[in-house]
Structures are given as C-alpha cells and as structure tokens.
Amino acid sequence: MGQSIVSILPEILMTIFGLMLIVIDVMSKDEKKSGVGYFGIAFILLTLLASVPVGGFKIVGFDQMLVWDSYAYAFFIVFAIAYILTTLGSVDYLKANGINKGEYYTILYFSIIGMMFMVSATDLSVLYLGLETMAIAMYIMAGFNKKDKRSNEAGIKYFIIGAFSSGILLYGLTYVYGYTGSTKYSVIAEMLRTNGVENLNIKLGLVMMLAGFAFKISAVPFHMWAPDVYSGAPTPVTGFMTVAPKAAAFGALIRFVMVALEPASVQWQLFFSILAVLTMTYGNLVAIAQNNVKRMLAYSAISHAGYMLIGLVAANDLGYKAIALYMIIYGFMNIGAFTILGQLKNKGIIDDERLESFAGLSKKHPLASLAMLIFMFSLAGIPPLAGFVGKFYIFSAAIKSGLVWLAIVGVVNSAIACYYYMRVTIYMYFKEAEYDASIEMKPASSIATFIAVVFVLLIGVFPSFFINIVKMMIV
Amino acid sequence: MTLQHYLALSAIIFGIGMTGVLVRRNLIVMFMSLELMLNAVNINLAAFSKYLHAMNGQVFIVFVMAVAAAEAAVGLALIITLFKNKETINADEVNFFKG
Amino acid sequence: MMANILTILIFFPVLAAFFLFLFFRSGKATMWGAFIASIIELVLTMPLMTNFDKSNPGMQFVEKYDWISSFGIQYYVGVDGISILMVFLTTLLTAIAILGSFTYIQKRQREFYIAMLILEAAMVGVFVALDFFLFYILWEAMLIPMYLIIGVWGGARRIYAAVKFFLYTLAGSVFMMLAIIALYFKHGSITGNYTFDILAISSQSYGGGLFETLVFLAFFVGFAIKVPMFPVHTWLPDAHVEAPTAGSVILAGVLLKMGTYGLLRFCLPITPIASINFMPFVAILSVIAIIYGALVAMVQEDIKKLVAYSSVSHMGFVTLGIYAFNQSGIEGGILQMFNHGIITGALFLLIGLLYERTHTRMIADYGGIASKVPVYATIFLIFTMGSIGLPSMGGFIGEFLVLVGSFKAFSNMAIIAASGVIFAAVYMLWMYQRVFFQSYNTGLHNLTDMNVREVIYIMPLIILVFWTGIYPETFTSYMHESVKQLVEQIQSIKVAMN
C-alpha cells in the first residue's frame, strides 16, 4: 500500500498546492490576481524538484494501474515548462483584456494534474480519468474570455467535438476491455499476444480508441476542431493548448501503444503512418494559405503533430525519446511565439494578428522582432536553433527503423513549411510599416520571451543536457 | 439474453446518439445526444462486466457517470455564455472561424 | 594559441558581433567596429597560412571536443590543403566587402554589419568543420544572415530573390541531412562505432551499390544547387542582382565555393564508386554550364546579371576540373575557385561603385564613361581581362590546369569547354565596349572617378589577381599533398573497379 501512495505522491502534492492556490486566489485583491500565477509557478517548481525519479527507477502503484518513472517525469517537465511560460506570458494579456481572474491560473494548474495521470497511467480507467480531467479544464480555458464571441465559439466547439471524441474513445475502450478481459495494459498485451489480433473483433475497439487519441493530438482526419479552437481561444491559452495537452496525449498514446498494443504493432504503425503523412502535408499546405498569423501557427501546430507522429511510427526507443525532446523544444519555441503574438496590439482597423500588422515591426521593436525571427526559424527547423535538433532526432529515429520514405516526406514538408514561417520575417524585416501596430513588452511577458529565446538558442547549440534527460526514459 | 443482445442494444443507442449530434441544430439537443452516447457505453460496460464476471467494468461505469456530470456542468455553462453573447444556440450560427 | 587557431577564427566574429550588438548604438560606430573585427580576423588567418605544413596531406590544427556524446557528435575542426585557401578567401573578401559597403549601406547599418560578421563565422566554420553535424549546422546557419542581407538591403525584387535563394538552397540541403543520417547509421552498423566524424566515415567504403548511389545523389543535389550547376542555377542571377554589393561579393566570392568544396570533401571521398559512375554525367553538366552560362551572359541587359551568369560559366570549369579525377584537374579546380572569388568579387565591388553613383545597372544607360572615369575604367579592364582568362592573371592558370586535367580524362568535353574561352571574351568585351567606349551618354550625371578609399580596398584584389597569374606556386603549393592523397585514393578505387 505504501508503494502505491509513493507512486502518486507528485499528484497528491500538486492537488494540495492546487487547493492552496484556490485559497490564495480568494484572499488576493482584484488587481493582485497575477500573484496567484506566481504562486502557481513556485508550487509547480517545488513539485518538480520533489518528485525527481532518482536513477530512473519505476514506482508501480495500485496493482499496476499507474506508474511514476523517468518517462512520466520527462513529460511532467514539458507540462511545467508550458505552465510557467504561459503564466508569465498571460499576466499582461489578461490585464489588457480585462479578464484578470485568479481562476485562470488554478484551472490551468489542475489541468496539469489530469495530464500527469494520463502520462503515468498503465490502466485504461486511469487513462480515461486523466484524459477527461484535462479535457474539461481545457474546455473552460478555451472559452475563458466570456465577453469575446470568438472565445465562446472556441469553447463550445472544443466542448462538443471533445465530448463526442471521448464518447468514441470510450466506446472503443469498452470493446478492448470486453474482448481482453481487463483494463490493464500488461494483461491486454498478454491477451493480444496469445490470441493474436485477427480473430478477436478487437480491431473495431482499437480503431475507435486510436481515433479518440488522434483527436487529442489533432491528427488530420480528426483535426477539424483545432484551427477554430486555437484561433478563438485567448492567445496564451492557445500557446498552452498546442503544447501541454498534445504532449500529454502523446505521452499516454506512446505508453498505451508501446505497452498494451505491442503485439499489434503492424496495425497501429500503418494507422499512424497514414495519419502522419496526412497531418504534415495538410497542416503545411493550409498554413501557407493563411494570412492571419495566429491561425497560421494553429495549422503549424497540426503539422508539428505530424512530425511527432513520425517518431511514433518509428516504434523504437529512439522514436519516443525523440518525441519527448521535440515536445520540450516545441514548448519553448511555440509558447514564446504566442507570447509575442499576445502582446501585439494593432490600433489599425483590422484584427491585430494579421500578417500585415507585422509589417515593418523590426524598425520599431528590434528585440521583439529578433525573438520572433528566432522562433520562426526554429519552428522551420533551421540550425543552429533548437527546432533543427528536434527534427534531426525524429528523422534519425525514422531512418533507424528503416522508414526512409516517411523521413523523405517529413523532410520535404519541413522545406515547404519554411515558406510560411519566412513570410512572417519578410513582413517584419523587408516590408515598410502599413499599420501602427506595436508590441509593448511588459516585464512578465518579456521574461517569458527571454527564457524561451535563451532555451531555443541553448538547446540548438548545446542539446546534450536535454538529450540526457530524455535518454533515461524507458516505457 | 446473451452478450450479443446487449452489445446490439448499446450499438443502437450509440447510433441514435451519434445521429442526434450530427443532425440536430440545437446545441442543447446535441448535448443530450452526447449524454445518450455515454449511456450506451455504460450499457456495454455493464454487459461485459457481467459476462467476464469481473467488477472493474461496473466500477468504470461510476467513473463515466461522474465525468458525464462534470461535463454537463461545464457544457451548459459554455452554452449559456454563448447565448448571452450571440442570442442563439443554433449550431450553424457558431461559424465565425472558417478557411 | 596556434593549437586552437581555428576555434578562434570561428568564434571571434561571433563574439565581435555580440559585443557590437550590446555596446555600439550608432550605425557609424558599428561600421568601424565591424571593419576592425574583420581586419583582425584577416590578420589571424596569416599565422594559419604561414604555419601550415605544406608537406603534410592530412588535417592540421585539429581540435576535437565532445559535443553530444550520446550521438557520437563532436566539435571537430581541422584544415588541410583543400580548405585553407578558402578560409583565407573568406576572411579577405569579408574584410573588403565590409570596407566596400561603408557608403553603400545607408539604412540600418548596425544590423547589416552584425549579420556580415555572423555570416563570416558560419562560412569559416563550414570550411573547417570535420564533423557532419557541425558542418550541416553551419551550412544552414549561413542561410539566415545571407537571406536577411539580400532581403533587407537588396534592390527592387529583393523579397522574391531572398525567398528564392533560401528555399532553393534549403530544398537541396534537406536531402543532404537524410543522407548524413543514413551514413551515420550505415557506418555505425558496419564498424559498430556510431559517429558523425567525416574522416572516419570517408575512410569506410560502402560497396558502391544502391545505398552509395542514393547517398551520392543526395549530396550531389545539395552541392549542385550551391555551385550552381546547370539546371538548378536560376537562383543565382536573381540573388546577385538584388543583393547589395557586399552581399553579392560574399555570395559570388565564397558561397558558390561551398558547393564545389562539398563535392571535393564529401562526394569524392565518401562515395567514390558512385562519383566515378556519374563522372560523364557531371562532366556533361559542367560543359553545358560553361557554354550555357556564357551564351546567356551575352544577351543580358543588366551588368550584374551578366557577371552572375559568367559565374555559372566559371564554376562550370571548376566542376569539370574536379570531376577529371586527376591532380591537375582538381588543383586547377581549386585554384579556379580561389581566382573566381577574387575576380568576380572585384567585379561586383566595381559594379557596386558605379551603382552608388548612377543608381542604374542597365548597360543601355551607360556609354563612353572611360573618358570621365579613367582610373575606374583601367581597373575594370584588368578584372574583365582576368575574367576572360588572359595570361599573367590567375584565371588563365586555373582554366589551363582544368583543361589539361579534363583533356586527359575526357578529351571531347575539354575541347567543347575550351570553346568557352571564346564566348567569355565575347560577352565581357561586348559589355565593356557598350559601357566604357563609344560616345559619352549624356544621360549620366554625378559620375565621379574612384576616390582613394575605393582604390585602397580594390588594391589587394589587383595584387592577388596578378600574383596568382605570375607566380601561382605560392597558392598551389598548399594543395599539392592533399590533392595527391585524394587522387591516389580515387585512382586506386578506379583500378579496383575495372
């Protein structure tokens, strides 16, 4: 029993801190609400330090229902990074848009607890619970800005489609449970190995479950919700949503696929390779046609999910380590880009995230546009920035497992992607200012951007520290 | 009443729920059909649990119900805020974002 | 200090750029700061050149530190006979380009000079990198500053040119990344030690089958775009015409050489069997490039575009020389790379001077300016004759060695390539006549002759162009041993093949 408690110690700690956050929120005055966020950061850092899995050990709890190991910890780092950067980035945004409420930070905080359960789940029920905790928190965050019609629409769309997809996931889950007799991954794997995948009509369950996951990581046939929700939600939330939930979904998916469905690897590799090609190509092509930077970055988030799927399809340990590293790097560059986007105010007539409002920005705000340039080229995967290291790792995993054709598709896609990332720099550096758009970098958001830029450059040039974190992961 | 009967029943209810979501325009009705789908899942779980003589299926039903309740609360709240702003809960009006 | 001279050469410009970025506010101060930094860099290359042991074919001034040990990636740099001239050319041209753009760049001077210094660091790095990962990072890192230089300070169609340049080069080098990773795993599986070390990978043979051909093609595409070879050259005229003077000097002077350097450092040693199989194909492409580049240059209306197409023709000679696989061919190719850097760099500087004064590059707008600007006309004539390959100047020696080498390897190609000598004279002299001779075109105004500053920064190029012509041994002595080693390696494989 003691070991089970220890296995969910990080989650317990987080919950306690979460409750304390609510209390702090209630106590703090209206304009001091950002204090809640800073406390949140402090608490998450504390848990991060407290729950370091010494020496890559595995604490299995609750009769193999969940496990706390270096794998889960690596994803916890991604969630922590996402939380800290988003909080710093959104302090000024919330003040500017008049939604400076403490609940913003607490709900964000609780969603991380859901993600932690997802990542450490080795049982379908724990997986489902974590999934839903995170999902519900995200529905609220998407629709957080009550007064803004766009945020409402995002919330509603995310809710309806999210609920529908979790319905499909559950339905698949029942069949998997029904025909393998248990919800534990190890047992499922055992049953699949003995009876083989063909004779049990488990395929229906499998496909529906994987479809549910595909929805969460916005893989193409199930991605329709992503552009509208990402564009509608408040910008820092979009930043968070493109990183943390996606990382959690990938974490849970890898563990489920690599452990539970290990015997059926041929099937799900085929499943995900189709999805990977569609996701990358669709994401990149439609991103080119966008002229609103926020929507463009939404589509780029979809395409990056495609690159990560390549890591998954590679189905070797290098593959999922590459995904984890990619998530860390993606976290920094994407949230950095969204923070800057959040601070962009355009007193002109058109909505402020259009490409034209970036025109001539480098003259007025050299530092901010330099940071945006670094994020854009890092997203495009140009060395010496971090994006390249992530992509390099993913393509190495693909080639190691012989998927050269998939690597070629990935490489061609990243070449196409360069075009729309470059268009932002074209407007910023090469064009003259058309509208008097301006970015006032307040202290909090400039710290967030600074941290993001430093890490993007650091990982680009000295990636060994982060590679070592990821190296210890074993599914 | 063999297992197949239950599975068939739950599949039918699931189908009704899905078409409800796809066809109806009113958000509230869509939300109800979503709940319908979840109940179909519960039937399935109960059937399998009995058939496998294992309790964890039914425990799972409790989880599903709890989650459905939470979802309902959040979903209705979102629908209300949408109504306050756009005076409509017709799914087709909710299309500011396209392309 | 001598042991890690290379690291100093790579990181000094970056530190200087960072220092300028932090402490220098005004454009003028950054300008002089950047110039001094580039001069120091040039001075630092001098000990590299003097202490270089010409009898040792292998790598010198080698530095190796672990970088990403889990992947077998090291910070591994070294220079040998093939790359040392290129390092000197880079530092020299950058210093001259910076001095040359004092009056040319008016807006946003700070960012320009910082971009130039970072570009210099990346270029030096590419020529000395001996680890695939480090090479690839610097190879692509160079794109960003060059893209900004073309895009921000370029001419009218700069955005199209910058985008075209960026995507064209990227499309080529993206396949190179896959080839590098494939080599990494293949080499690892054969020898068991997973590393990105170029020398280790090139010392291993890969059996000449489909794998080696695919790797060769991936590398070849990446480098052919950079050279540029015939079918993939259309980015060069746009990038050259739109880039500011300093940009086109560096673009023509150094960036083109990275393609041919890549062929020498990667294609030949790592995939020799495929290179030998593709020898006729590459030779045909080079000859087409020579003739095609010359013919199209003949009918250009814009001087800069004409010189750009002439670069396509000259680089055709270089690739022809390299793919002759014999000592004189390859040495001729390397010498031609060095000469082309000097001659075309100087031509672009001179055109830049003209553009600063008259703001037009169309040949039709000029006429008979020799009477107004005699000094400029004489210096321009020197470099026109250099570009034609007149003896007593470097161009001739390079071309002669390339033709000798290629004549031994494939005589028909060499004969057609030699006809390029005629077309070179046609297009350069026709341009020279329409711009400098005939009656003075009154439409031109404020045409003043070169002032002292401009003559000073052209002077080193004039000296070098004659030096390589009269006593080329000072430069070719560096490469004898390294090229001999490379040629022996390929000849032994050639003998083994048939």
Next chain:
Amino acid sequence: MIELLILLAPLAALLINGIFGRLYIKNNAHYIAIAGVLVSLLVSLITFVRVMGGHTVDTVVYEWVLAGDIKIPFGILVDQLTAYMLVVVTFVSTMVHIYSIGYMHDDPGYWRFFTYLSIFTFSMLVLVLGNNFLMLFVGWELVGLSSYLLIGFWYEKKSAADANKKAFVVNRIGDFGFYVGLLLVLVTFRSLNYSDAFNHEAIVHVKEATFKVFGANLSLLDLMTFGLFCGAIGKSAQFPLHVWLPDAMEGPTPVSALIHAATMVTAGVYMVARCNPLFAEAHITSNIVVYIGMFTALLGATIGLTQFDLKRILAYSTVSQLGYMIMATGAGAYIAAIFHLFTHAFFKGLLFLGSGSVMHAMENDLDVRKMGGLKAKMPITRWTYLIGCMAISGAVPLMSGWFSKDEILAMTFASGHYFPWFVTAVVGGMTAFYMFRSYFLVFEGTPRDKHKFDHAHESPLTMTVPLILLSIPAIFAGLVFGLPLENGIIHKMLSHVVAGHGEGGHHLSHATTYGLMALSTVIGIIGIYIAYVFYVQKPDVLPAKTAKAAGPIYKLFYNKWYFDEIYQAFIINPLVMISKFLWKGFDANVIDFIVNAFGWVAKFLGSVLRHLQTGRIQTYIFSMVVGVILLLTIFYIG
C-alpha cells in the same frame, strides 16, 4: 644572362609609364618608352652577333606552373630564329616609337599610347623568347590584348570600339584552336618545352598514333599541328579569320605599322616556323597550310585592287603577303618564309609610316581619290614610299622584297605545288599593280583636291627620319642576308633551327631558279606598267571603264567578298538569337516556371484545402465519423 634584359627593359618602361603616366609624366612619356625599347634593341643586336657566333641560350628563370606531373617553367630560349625575330621586333618598334612622337604630338592620351606600345613590345618579346608552348601562348594572348588596347585607342569612335572587340574575339577564336593543339602537345609529349616536343625520336615514335575526337580517328600529329595552325590563322589573319585586320586600321597609323604590318601578324608565321619539326611530319596539315596561304594571298590582292582608302590598301597587301609566308611554311620553305617575314617587316613598316605622314599632311583624310601630285609637296615621303613600293612589288631586282618573295615562289614550285605557284605568281603581278596604283594616285598626276593640296606639307623630322632609316633595310636587307641565292647568311643561320628536313628535300637546278626569278620579275614589271597606264596616262577613263566592264566581280572584290556580311548573317546573328532564346525561353520560361510552379501549386492546394474548414460543428464531427469508417475499412481489408 643579359637576354633577360630585353624583356625587363620594356616591362620597366611599361610599369613606370602606366603607374605614373597620368599624373606626373604626361607628355614626356616617350623618353621612358623609347629608352626601354632602345635598350632592348641594343641587347638584341648584341645577342644577334653572339648567336651568329653560335652562342644559343636555353635557360629556366623559375618554375611557373606546377601541378602533379605537369611542370611548366618560365624559360628563355635564344637561337637563330629568335635572334632574327628579336632584331625585327625591336628595330621596327624603335622606329615606330620615334615616329609616334611626331604623329601623336597633340593627343591627350599621349602617355597612355606609349604605355600600350611598351605593353606590346614586352608581350611580343615574351612570345618570341619563350622556351615552351605555354610562354608562346602567354605572349600570343598578351599581344592580342595590346592590339585590343591600341586599335581602340580613340575609343570615342564607335568604329574603333567595334574594331578592337572584333580583333580580340577573332584572335580568340584562333586561340581556341591553338589551345587544343597545345593540350594535344602536352598529352603526347608530357611536357610543353620545345626541347621535348621537337626531339626527333619522340616525333617519329608518335608518327603513326591516332587520336579519337568526337568519334573520328584522326592522325595525332595532323590534329596537333592543325590546332596550332588555327592559332596562326587567327593571329596572322589568314583566310577564314582575316576580317579583323582591315578594321584594325581604326587604330593610329604607327600602331598599324608596328602591329598590323611588321610584328604581331607575323607571330603566326614565327610559330609555324618554330614548330617546323612537327609540321614537316604532318603532311595533310602542310597541304592545308599551303592552300590557305595561297587563297589568302589571292583574296588580299583582289580586294586590295579595288580599295580607295590608302591604309586599307596596305592592310590588304599585308594579308596577301602573309598568305605568301604561310604558303611558304606549308611548302616546307621555312627559311624563305622567315626571310620574307624579315624583309616584309621593314618595307611594310616603311609604307605604313609613309601613309601616316601623307595622312598627317592631308588632315587625316585617306581617300586616294582626293589626293594626287603630292610628290612636289612631300619629297622625302614620296621617295621612301616609292622605295617601299619597289621593294614589295618584287619587280625591281636586288631589292629586299625581290629576294624573299621570289625565293618563296621558287620553293613552292620546287616542292611540287605547281598550281599554288601559278596563282601566287599572278598575285605577285597584282601586288605590283595595286602598290604602284596607290603610288601614282597619291604622288603622281595632278592634285584632285585643290584646297587640301595647298595645305599639304612635309612631315616634321621626327616622322621623316624613321622613314629614311627604314628605307635602308628595305633596300639592302635582301642583299646583305640573301646573297648568294638560297644559302645566304640567313639561310646558314636558320638551317640550325630547321636542321635536317627543311631545305634538304628538293633542290632546283640553278637554271630553273633563275628562270623562275626572271619570270616573276617580268610579271612584276607588267603589273607596274599597267598601273602606270591606268593611273598616270588616262586616270579618269580607264579605271572607271574596267570597273564597269568587270561589273559583278568588281563589286565582289570592292565589298571584301562580303565576308563580313556572311559572318554577321550566319554566325553572329544566329548566336545572339540562340542565346536570347536560351535566356528568355529556357531560363525564364522553363526552369523558373518549374521553380515558381512548386510555390504556386503549394499555394493553390492550400487555398483549396482551406475551404474544407467550413466552420460548422456538424461538418467537423461528420469528418471524424468518416475518418473512423475509412480507417476501419482499411483495417478490415488490410
């Protein structure tokens, strides 16, 4: 090693004038230039005497081009052939330098002219002194450069600007052939040094070898020599590539005298003579050389008959005389060719400088129809010009021309080329006719343009002294070097260079040689008589009448056999059209189209796929359902 001084003196003059000319030396640049050339002249004369004493030099100054197995030195070779060339080049160059002081007196680019002259002298000496083919080629191209600079000296004139570009390009076409020949030499003899290329065993060893070029298996020696000969065609203005020499008259007259009469154009003859061991073995090429030389001689003479511009007449006569020399080398008479080169340099230089002083007097108007009766006003120019005409016509015995040209005719006859001998004999008559036509039109008869005649005056001393000095060798060069016939001083000296297979072949009995000489003298005299009748007795009747009678032939000759028009129509225009097509058509439309197409396709697909996003929740959910169904079918089939 004082021979090196010959090179260094003009080089020093060139550098001093070139660097300090514009600002400091300005109008007294001629002192430095003449000093340089005089030093070369003196040292050349000393070397000539030492070479007569048997002292030849073949040393390496420094290793120039090193690449693997190729070692090409920068070396000096002084033997009998070089000695003669040195004397010719330096002597005529000095005369032209002195002459130019007067001629270019008030020209703003005075210092620039003398710098270019020094460049030319230096390059010609490099060409002549080099001890390997690469040095020869370097001199070859540098001489092409200096002719480019000097022809285009008055670059404001469009005609001059066109002429110098044309000269350089046409030379360059010849140099392309030279380059291929050079490469062949290097590949066969593994070195470019004359000593290695010309040793007899190596040549014999290679005699039968063949070389595959574009599929055809040609004999190696013939291909190599033909390549080298292409260079000579270009440089010595032989048949296909002769078009640039008449246009080169755009340059100042001293330039025409020095470069386009005496020295540069003879470089081709020198090269063929230097490579006589190779040419002797290459029989096919030698035949080609003979016929090209013959046809060029005919071509030059026929066009020369009809021209009215004095300098054009002399230019075409040079083309014709060069034809003679080339024909001689083809027929194996290398010594005769060099002998004619030697004498031709003096009298043709004399004629050109004479025409220069006439031009000077007639305010730069060269149309002979406006001249006449100048003998009264310009006695020295008249007499020197007359000596020149007599020398070139070969009709006046004991004059230098008579010796060398008749020897060529005799040698061609002896070597069995009867038809070329016949044609060139007739051409000898034509030469006499058009030279004396020019003399009579300019100096004899009544002045046709009163106004110009009154202003005419004798040229200053600086111009007339060189004329006199040049007329001396024009008269006596033949006598001093040519007697006794066929083994005079020049024959004995050059036989060392042409040892073994030059003269040995075919000796004529004395009777036939004298008979041939008499015949050609008679033909010359007939030519002069006809010219006298045409242009002195009935100047206004006969020329017009014969022109009308000749009709189309006259028009053909007058328009320079339409070569310029043919080249323009069949080579230049198509080339420009092809390149325009390649640029606009291929580069812009094909490659760039594909490149832009990638971008456009991506954009198009993007905009199409974009519309899938309808914004309505139902379509999103529907797409999910469709997705699931599709994947299910794949799994159940797959």
